[in-house]
Amino acid sequence: MDKIILLDLENLISSKKLIVFGGNKSGLRCINFIRKMGLSLCMCVDNNHEMSGKTIIDNITISTFYSLKEEITGHESEYIIIIASSHYDEIALQIEKEFNGNCIYCYSNVIEDMYANYSFPGLPEAYVINPINAIEQWAQNLLAEVKFWIQDVAQDSGRYHDSYIDDRSSNKIFDCKHLDDRVCDNSIIMDVGCGLCSQYGNLTATGKIKLVAVDPLAHQYNEINKIALDKKKLNDKIVQFGLFEYLDAFYPNNYADIILIDNALDHCFDPVKSIVSCLQVLKVDGIISMMHTIREAVNQNYKDLHQWNLDSNDKSELLIWNNDGYINVTKKLKDYAEITVTKEERFVSKSLRNITGCIYISIKKLKDIDYKETDDSKYLGHTLSNIMQVFSKTKFCEDYIHMMNFKNTVF
Numbered sequence: 559m560d561k562i563i564l565l566d567l568e569n570l571i572s573s574k575k576l577i578v579f580g581g582n583k584s585g586l587r588c589i590n591f592i593r594k595m596g597l598s599l600c601m602c603v604d605n606n607h608e609m610s611g612k613t614i615i616d617n618i619t620i621s622t623f624y625s626l627k628e629e630i631t632g633h634e635s636e637y638i639i640i641i642a643s644s645h646y647d648e649i650a651l652q653i654e655k656e657f658n659g660n661c662i663y664c665y666s667n668v669i670e671d672m673y674a675n676y677s678f679p680g681l682p683e684a685y686v687i688n689p690i691n692a693i694e695q696w697a698q699n700l701l702a703e704v705k706f707w708i709q710d711v712a713q714d715s716g717r718y719h720d721s722y723i724d725d726r727s728s729n730k731i732f733d734c735k736h737l738d739d740r741v742c743d744n745s746i747i748m749d750v751g752c753g754l755c756s757q758y759g760n761l762t763a764t765g766k767i768k769l770v771a772v773d774p775l776a777h778q779y780n781e782i783n784k785i786a787l788d789k790k791k792l793n794d795k796i797v798q799f800g801l802f803e804y805l806d807a808f809y810p811n812n813y814a815d816i817i818l819i820d821n822a823l824d825h826c827f828d829p830v831k832s833i834v835s836c837l838q839v840l841k842v843d844g845i846i847s848m849m850h851t852i853r854e855a856v857n858q859n860y861k862d863l864h865q866w867n868l869d870s871n872d873k874s875e876l877l878i879w880n881n882d883g884y885i886n887v888t889k890k891l892k893d894y895a896e897i898t899v900t901k902e903e904r905f906v907s908k909s910l911r912n913i914t915g916c917i918y919i920s921i922k923k924l925k926d927i928d929y930k931e932t933d934d935s936k937y938l939g940h941t942l943s944n945i946m947q948v949f950s951k952t953k954f955c956e957d958y959i960h961m962m963n964f965k966n967t968v969f
Contacts, residue, residue, distance in 0.1 A: 568672050570662070571638055575600040577630070579649055580642035580666070581609045581620040587859050588642040588666045589615055591673040600637065601629060605649070627656060634660045642666035667857055671915075674856045674867070677881075684883035685830060690940055692827040695865070697944035701957060702862040703825070704778050707754050708964045712786040722754065722786075730759035732767055736920075737816060737847060741767060745815045748772055750802060750836065751822025754779045755795040758818065770814070772800040778958075785965060802832035804938060805839050811926070812841045819848040824855060825863035828937075829878050830885060837895060837923050846921040852901065855880060868917050870899040876919055896922040 576592055578585050581604035592599045602614050603626045610622050621629075630637045634657055641649050641663055653663050710716045732741055741747070743765035749756040752771040760769040773779060776797040783795055800808040803826065817836050826832045836846050850868045851857060858864035860880070869877045875888035876899050888897045898920040948954055960967065 568668070568675075571664075571668070571672065572597060574598070574638045574662075575636055577626065577637055577639045578602045578642055578666075579626075579639050579653075579663075580604060581606070581612070581614055582643065584642040584644075584666055586614055588640055588669050589618060591669050592640075595673060595676050601626070603639075605645075605652075623652070623656075630661065631657075634662075637661065639663040640666050640669055670856050671853065674853045674869075678869075678879065678884070681879060681881075682883045683886070685878075685885035686882040687828055689828070689937055692865075693937075693940045694944045696825075696827040696863065697941075697948045699862045700775060700945075700948065701954060701961075704775060704782075704958070705961055707779065708782060708961050711754055712782050713964045726755055726757050729761060731761050731763070732759045732769070734758065734818070734847065736918075737845065740816060740845060744768060746770065746813060747816045747818065748809075748814045748839070749818045749820075750800065750805065751819055751825065752797060753822075754783060755797060757820070770809075771795075771797045772805070772808075773797050774799070774801050776800070781962065782964075785962070801941065802826045803828050803835055803941075804934065805832070805835040807934070807938075809839045811838050813839050815841055815844050817844070817846045819846065819850075821850050821854070823848060824850060824866045824868060826866070829866050829868075830887060830890070831937075833887065833891070833921065834927060837891075837921070837927050840923045842923050842925060844923050846919075846923075848917075848919040848921070850917050850919070852915045852917045868919070870901060870917065874899045891921075894924055894927050896924060898922075 575598050577600050578588050578592070579602075580588070581602055585602060585604070589599060589602060599618070601621050602618050603623060604610070604620050605623055607622060609620045612620050614620055626639075639653060639661060643649055646665060650663060653661055708716075711718045711722045713719060716722070732747070734741075741762065743762055745767045747758070747767050748770045749758055750772045752773050756769060756771040758769060760766055776799040779797050783797075787795065798808075802823070817840055819836070823829050823832060833846070840846060848868075853867040853869055855864045855867045865880060867877075867879050869879060871877055871886075875886055876897050877884050878887055879885070888899075891897065900918045902916045902918070
C-alpha cells in the first residue's frame with residue numbers, strides 16, 4: 559500500500575487548498591488551527607443538510623457534499639480534504655467512490671500535529687503550574703472521565719463494551735511484550751490510572767503476579783463495575799484508590815517491580831510530581847512503562863482532563879508541555895532515572911485512515927530519590943478541598959446519579 563509519511567503530508571498540506579469535512583466542534587478546531595498557521599482554507603463541508611448554509615466561524619459557511627463535488631471535480635490534485643468527524647470510515651469511502659481514488663484526504667489529527675509543531679518552538683523552557691488553579695480544574699473535570707467510562711465502556715451500547723466484558727474483566731496471562739523478561743511469579747506490578755479495571759492479566763505461565771490496579775476514581779469505578787459485571791468477574795476487579803501525585807503516600811517506598819501508565823499521565827494536574835512519586839514507590843532497577851497518544855492535550859484541544867502533552871525532541875529526550883511552556887524530564891531526572899523514549903511512526907494513504915501515533919516511555923530507576931517536588935501537605939490540602947467542593951455541588955450529584963443509572967439510560 560502506497561504510504562505518505564507524515565512529514566511529506568505536512569509539506570503537501572502546506573502547498574494545497576484545504577477542505578475541512580465536518581461542521582462540528584472538531585471541524586471548528588481544525589479550521590482554527592489552519593487559520594493560525596496561515597494555510598489555505600477553501601471550504602467546510604458536512605453531510606448533514608440541516609447544517610448547510612450555517613456559519614461555522616466568521617465568513618466560513620458549511621457547504622454540502624454536492625458543492626464539494628462542484629468545487630474540485632477535475633482539479634482534485636489541487637486539494638486535500640481534512641476529515642474532522644468520528645464518521646471517518648464512511649466519509650473516506652464516500653470520497654473514494656466519488657473521486658475514483660484521485661483525491662488525497664487525511665484525518666484531522668494531522669492538522670493538530672502540524673499546529674503543535676508550529677506552536678512549540680516559541681514556548682519557553684519553563685514548567686508553569688499554579689497549584690490551586692490546576693487542582694481546581696482537575697477536580698471539576700473528574701465527572702467527564704466517569705462519563706467516558708460509563709458511556710463508552712460499561713454501557714451495553716458502548717463502543718468498547720465488548721472488550722471490557724470479554725477481555726478487560728477476565729483473568730488472563732500478563733502480556734506486555736517489552737517487559738516479559740522482567741516478569742516472574744509474585745512480581746508486584748501496578749497499573750496506575752487504570753480506569754474501570756486493568757487491561758492486564760494477573761497470570762503467568764507458572765503462577766500469578768500481584769497486579770495492583772490504582773485510579774483516583776477507584777470508588778466510582780468499583781460501583782460501576784458492581785452494576786456492569788457479574789459477581790464472578792467482579793471478584794478480581796477491585797480498583798484501589800490512589801492519586802498519581804501522592805502515590806508514595808498510599809504505598810511504601812521500593813514496593814513495585816513495574817509501574818504501568820497508559821494514557822493517564824496527561825490527566826494529572828502535575829505530571830512531573832507524579833513521575834517522581836511513582837519513582838519513590840518503584841524498586842531500584844524497576845521500570846515505569848508508559849504508553850500515550852502523542853500530544854494528547856493538543857489532540858483533545860485541552861478539554862476535560864487532557865492538559866499535558868507528552869513528546870520528545872530530536873535527542874529522544876522526554877518533554878512534557880502545554881501552552882505555557884515545557885520541561886525536559888530526561889534532564890531533570892538524569893541523576894535518578896534512565897529514560898528511553900520511542901515514537902510510533904504515523905502514516906496515511908489515500909485509502910487508509912491516519913493512525914494516531916503513540917509515544918512509548920521507559921523509565922528505569924537508578925537510585926532512590928532524596929527530594930520532594932513540592933510541599934506535599936499544601937498540595938494535598940488544596941486537592942482535598944477542591945474535590946470536596948466539587949462533590950458538594952447539587953448539579954454534580956444529580957449528574958452522577960443520572961450516570962449511575964446507565965443500565966436504564968441511553969447517553
